[in-house]
Amino acid sequence: MTASGEVVVASEPKRCLGVNQDGTPCRTGEELLLPTGYCFGHDPHRALDRSAAGTLGGVKAGAKRRRGLDPDRIGELNTPADAKRITALLTVASATGELPAPQARAALVAVQAWLKAYDMDELEQRLADLERGRR
Numbered sequence: 001m002t003a004s005g006e007v008v009v010a011s012e013p014k015r016c017l018g019v020n021q022d023g024t025p026c027r028t029g030e031e032l033l034l035p036t037g038y039c040f041g042h043d044p045h046r047a048l049d050r051s052a053a054g055t056l057g058g059v060k061a062g063a064k065r066r067r068g069l070d071p072d073r074i075g076e077l078n079t080p081a082d083a084k085r086i087t088a089l090l091t092v093a094s095a096t097g098e099l100p101a102p103q104a105r106a107a108l109v110a111v112q113a114w115l116k117a118y119d120m121d122e123l124e125q126r127l128a129d130l131e132r133g134r135r
């Protein structure tokens with residue numbers, strides 16, 4: 001390494017290694033550079049972070065769009081009539097694509113499980129009533 005070479009290196013202000021979108025070299029000065037030699041906006045590793053953040057933002061926005069049926073529309077599940085209404089709602093929502101099929105299926109399975117439990121509960125109460133009447 002020559003003395004003149006060292007002078008050139010020393011006198012050249014350190015700038016970001018990145019290139020702007022219009023093709024000009026990035027003018028960000030040394031005080032704002034990351035250890036990689038890039039500014040925050042051009043650092044390749046940070047670019048990955050940014051795209052991951054963008055993907056996460058997309059997922060969040062998608063989740064907001066596809067968060068399912070409005071709870072007010074579904075209403076409460078207290079009686080077999082409610083289960084019937086909700087089953088019809090889920091069927092229509094699934095058939096029209098308003099609700100993704102796996103989500104509709106999961107909800108329908110849950111309604112069926114609820115109905116089964118309701119029937120069991122009902123039978124047990126009737127049985128208890130009958131036994132009480134026999135005494």
Ligand SMILES: [Zn+2]
Nearest residue numbers: 016026039042
């Ligand atoms: Zn830069």
